[in-house]
Amino acid sequence: xxxxxxxxxxxxxxxxFGLVGIIIFFxxxxxxxxFTPSNFILISKQSSINILLxxxxxxxxxxxxxxxxxxxxxxxxxxxxxxxxxxxGNLFLGLAAGxxxxxxxxxxxxxxxxxxxxxxxxxxxxxxxxxxxxxxxYTQGEPIWNLPSSFDFIGQGNLADxxxxxxxxxxxxxxxxxxxxxxxxxxxxxxxxxxxxxxxxAGIKISAVLVSVYAISGxxxxxxxxxxxxxxxxxxxxAGSGYELDAIxxxxxxxxxxxxxxxxxxxxxxxxxxxAVLNNGMTIMNISAYYQEVVKGLVILLAVMLTSFGKKYWNx
Amino acid sequence: xxxxxxxxxxKSFSGVNVLKNIxxxxxSGELHAIVGENGAGKSxxxxxxAGELEPDSGKIYLNGKEVQFHSPLDAINSGxxxxxxxxxxxxxxxxxxxxFLGREISKRFLGINFVDRKEMKKEAQAVLKTFGIExxxxxxxIKDLSVANKQLTEIAKALSTNxxxxxxxxxxxxxxxxxxxxxxxxxxxxxxxxxxIIFISHRLEEIFQxxxxxxxxxxxxxxxxxxxxxxxxxxxxSMMIGKSMSNRFPPKPSKKIGDKFFEARNxxxxxxxxxxxxxxxxxxxxxxxxxxxxxxxxxxxxYGLRKFDGEIYFEGKKxxxxxxxxxxxxxxxxxPEDRHDLGLVLQLSVKENHSLPNxxxxxxxxxxxxxxxxxxxxxxISYLNTKVSxxxxxxxxxxxxxxxxVVLGKWLVRSPKILILDEPTRGIDVGAxxxxxxxIYEQSSKGVGIIxxxxxxxxxxxxxxxxLVMSEGRITGELDPQSATQEDILxxxxxxxxx
Numbered sequence: 001x002x003x004x005x006x007x008x009x010x011x012x013x014x015x016x017f018g019l020v021g022i023i024i025f026f027x028x029x030x031x032x033x034x035f036t037p038s039n040f041i042l043i044s045k046q047s048s049i050n051i052l053l054x055x056x057x058x059x060x061x062x063x064x065x066x067x068x069x070x071x072x073x074x075x076x077x078x079x080x081x082x083x084x085x086x087x088x089g090n091l092f093l094g095l096a097a098g099x100x101x102x103x104x105x106x107x108x109x110x111x112x113x114x115x116x117x118x119x120x121x122x123x124x125x126x127x128x129x130x131x132x133x134x135x136x137x138y139t140q141g142e143p144i145w146n147l148p149s150s151f152d153f154i155g156q157g158n159l160a161d162x163x164x165x166x167x168x169x170x171x172x173x174x175x176x177x178x179x180x181x182x183x184x185x186x187x188x189x190x191x192x193x194x195x196x197x198x199x200x201x202a203g204i205k206i207s208a209v210l211v212s213v214y215a216i217s218g219x220x221x222x223x224x225x226x227x228x229x230x231x232x233x234x235x236x237x238x239a240g241s242g243y244e245l246d247a248i249x250x251x252x253x254x255x256x257x258x259x260x261x262x263x264x265x266x267x268x269x270x271x272x273x274x275x276a277v278l279n280n281g282m283t284i285m286n287i288s289a290y291y292q293e294v295v296k297g298l299v300i301l302l303a304v305m306l307t308s309f310g311k312k313y314w315n316x
Numbered sequence: 317x318x319x320x321x322x323x324x325x326x327k328s329f330s331g332v333n334v335l336k337n338i339x340x341x342x343x344s345g346e347l348h349a350i351v352g353e354n355g356a357g358k359s360x361x362x363x364x365x366a367g368e369l370e371p372d373s374g375k376i377y378l379n380g381k382e383v384q385f386h387s388p389l390d391a392i393n394s395g396x397x398x399x400x401x402x403x404x405x406x407x408x409x410x411x412x413x414x415x416f417l418g419r420e421i422s423k424r425f426l427g428i429n430f431v432d433r434k435e436m437k438k439e440a441q442a443v444l445k446t447f448g449i450e451x452x453x454x455x456x457x458i459k460d461l462s463v464a465n466k467q468l469t470e471i472a473k474a475l476s477t478n479x480x481x482x483x484x485x486x487x488x489x490x491x492x493x494x495x496x497x498x499x500x501x502x503x504x505x506x507x508x509x510x511x512x513i514i515f516i517s518h519r520l521e522e523i524f525q526x527x528x529x530x531x532x533x534x535x536x537x538x539x540x541x542x543x544x545x546x547x548x549x550x551x552x553x554s555m556m557i558g559k560s561m562s563n564r565f566p567p568k569p570s571k572k573i574g575d576k577f578f579e580a581r582n583x584x585x586x587x588x589x590x591x592x593x594x595x596x597x598x599x600x601x602x603x604x605x606x607x608x609x610x611x612x613x614x615x616x617x618x619y620g621l622r623k624f625d626g627e628i629y630f631e632g633k634k635x636x637x638x639x640x641x642x643x644x645x646x647x648x649x650x651x652p653e654d655r656h657d658l659g660l661v662l663q664l665s666v667k668e669n670h671s672l673p674n675x676x677x678x679x680x681x682x683x684x685x686x687x688x689x690x691x692x693x694x695x696x697i698s699y700l701n702t703k704v705s706x707x708x709x710x711x712x713x714x715x716x717x718x719x720x721x722v723v724l725g726k727w728l729v730r731s732p733k734i735l736i737l738d739e740p741t742r743g744i745d746v747g748a749x750x751x752x753x754x755x756i757y758e759q760s761s762k763g764v765g766i767i768x769x770x771x772x773x774x775x776x777x778x779x780x781x782x783x784l785v786m787s788e789g790r791i792t793g794e795l796d797p798q799s800a801t802q803e804d805i806l807x808x809x810x811x812x813x814x815x
Binding site: 182183185190194195197198202203204205262 | 621640650652659663668671672726
């Protein structure tokens with residue numbers, strides 16, 4: 001009994017200590033640049049896109065699935081939104097088109113996994129490739145610009161002095177937290193990931209849960225993609241590439257089990273922040289981008305090893 | 317002469333004393349049974365003897381010489397092998413590859429060591445033959461074998477390392493009666509070859525059938541070691557639970573069995589054919605049979621987990637059951653045979669497992685009301701006397717008996733009309749069994765129809781109001797438990813099997 005508490009404790013709060021440790025390290029190394037309020041706002045802004053994607057990814061991973069297509073969807077949605085806005089001059093039509101495309105591809109992923117029973121890794125690897133291709137076809141490989149300033153607001157503007165992208169991220173976090181912690185649906189997501197057979201025997205509609213988590217992932221990828229295009233001021237056809245790995249890393253760093261059924265929304269946010277703080281701090285310290293990637297990889301590895309070591313230790 | 321002796325063994329986990337000063341002697345060449353309720357410390361003691369755990373203090377003597385094991389390999393090298401309930405076989409590999417896993421026989425060719433499959437097969441066959449288990453094809457894959465043959469492979473693997481002491485943790489839990497008989501004759505054969513066997517079991521009948529002596533553990537203490545012929549089953553049970561329990565079954569309640577309210581007509585699927593039966597309100601209908609006879613599949617089909625043909629009538633109407641929600645809507649619930657597989661989500665808490673099928677009752681517009689939920693869990697836990705540290709405890713940390721109570725309890729919230737109980741007391745200790753029997757009686761007295769699927773004959777005979785026996789997917793007979801004996805059930809259970 002004490003065993004499970006300690007184990008949960010390590011899993012839940014270990015990642016917080018990790019983040020605090022990294023912040024202290026950079027604060028000592030660079031008190032004047034890193035440890036300033038404006039830099040923390042910058043870090044939040046930088047992490048917002050990844051965290052939006054990671055929150056969607058978390059729903060999928062909780063069901064013991066994986067969504068490799070989040071970055072590709074973000075890229076396509078940015079292009080579709082930008083393209084629609086440029087063609088019609090209507091901002092809301094553009095946003096609606098983008099979000100619709102995101103949810104549609106999420107649904108496609110879900111249907112392939114839930115009904116065609118293709119393993120999630122393969123299914124979303126395939127759709128990732130196809131969606132990347134569709135984006136290139138749609139844009140003819142060229143970035144889309146000449147976007148109105150109203151579009152720029154999403155990724156660059158402030159609302160009551162708070163960057164709008166941070167507000168979006170916070171809203172998504174609160175929504176995800178409420179859904180996963182407080183609703184019947186959220187319980188079903190955990191249960192399906194924990195034991196799909198027992199969930200079916202308890203009367204849960206498995207396919208509905210599976211399809212919906214991929215749709216949620218598609219929706220959040222779409223929002224992330226719009227923020228990304230807006231931040232850059234152009235829709236780059238390859239803008240989303242690589243985002244899936246950071247999203248998965250944030251979820252796993254946050255303590256969500258890749259086997260499903262276990263995870264904590266707050267952990268995912270902290271996981272996203274760890275990645276953002278590392279990127280930011282290392283850039284401030286003038287560490288070359290090549291080395292940054294190596295360090296990031298090692299930190300992820302270390303964190304996951306510590307979690308599983310802690311788990312073993314407490315279970316002894 | 318004692319082949320194995322442990323002295324003053326102590327072991328604690330995170331402050332909890334699991335073993336308190338255990339002294340135990342095992343004679344050479346005997347079959348020594350270890351019994352005790354779940355949590356008594358049996359498995360911990362066995363793991364210490366087999367080098368999987370190190371004791372906090374105490375000594376182990378092998379043939380009079382003190383030994384210290386720091387790993388299972390140390391114990392294996394000293395001739396002690398532990399066979400777990402969960403097998404340590406690689407399902408994708410063959411029988412002979414598993415037997416020689418990690419110590420493959422090789423031959424040198426051009427200076428390189430190559431695996432000598434021919435030699436390994438020959439050796440494996442020889443090992444199997446020595447112990448009279450030669451009917452297992454050595455080159456079939458483990459995943460294609462029956463549970464019994466997996467078990468025998470596991471034994472062969474242990475014996476091929478020249479084990480002198482074989483420790484078996486509940487080897488018969490998943491075996492059919494006939495497979496159990498087979499296993500016992502092999503164990504007898506091993507004994508005559510000088511192998512000492514330590515045998516953990518929950519089935520006391522078995523112990524009287526096969527053991528030479530028995531040690532009873534309770535709460536981490538050794539209560540007694542007895543020769544099997546100087547002790548009775550009642551004495552063992554009362555030593556196990558620490559109070560005398562004149563009977564393993566609670567007294568039968570005086571109840572009125574109501575009208576017929578459920579009928580299955582001509583149910584068929586790939587695992588059963590032509591199943592017809594009815595159930596009355598408040599009746600306990602036992603469906604007995606050997607493992608694989610199809611009774612589990614009948615239960616799962618009525619609950620909507622399997623596809624089947626045929627008609628089901630309930631409360632005067634024909635009903636359609638094609639998925640679990642259909643059955644749940646009618647108040648028909650299943651407590652499955654394998655609670656880890658179908659009954660529980662192990663990573664989730666007691667509360668979350670309890671609520672899983674009941675969230676509709678606990679929620680308002682999709683939001684779970686924690687107060688309603690907590691009250692429901694707490695009521696159920698206290699009704700069933702489920703022992704948990706908190707309702708947020710993960711179910712994988714509970715004992716088998718308490719896990720089963722969580723599975724049973726979740727259906728109570730929905731006022732069951734029919735409970736399909738598939739092996740409801742499998743792998744749980746005597747005390748918890750008694751409580752579950754009481755629960756079954758209480759529910760049936762309330763008018764709940766109970767379908768009791770069980771391969772434990774004593775259970776079926778004592779609890780049921782009526783018994784159906786299945787063999788090879790068909791109902792082979794109906795018995796009145798007042799007059800029927802275990803032999804009567806067995807005769808019907810093997811009908812159509814021998815020919």
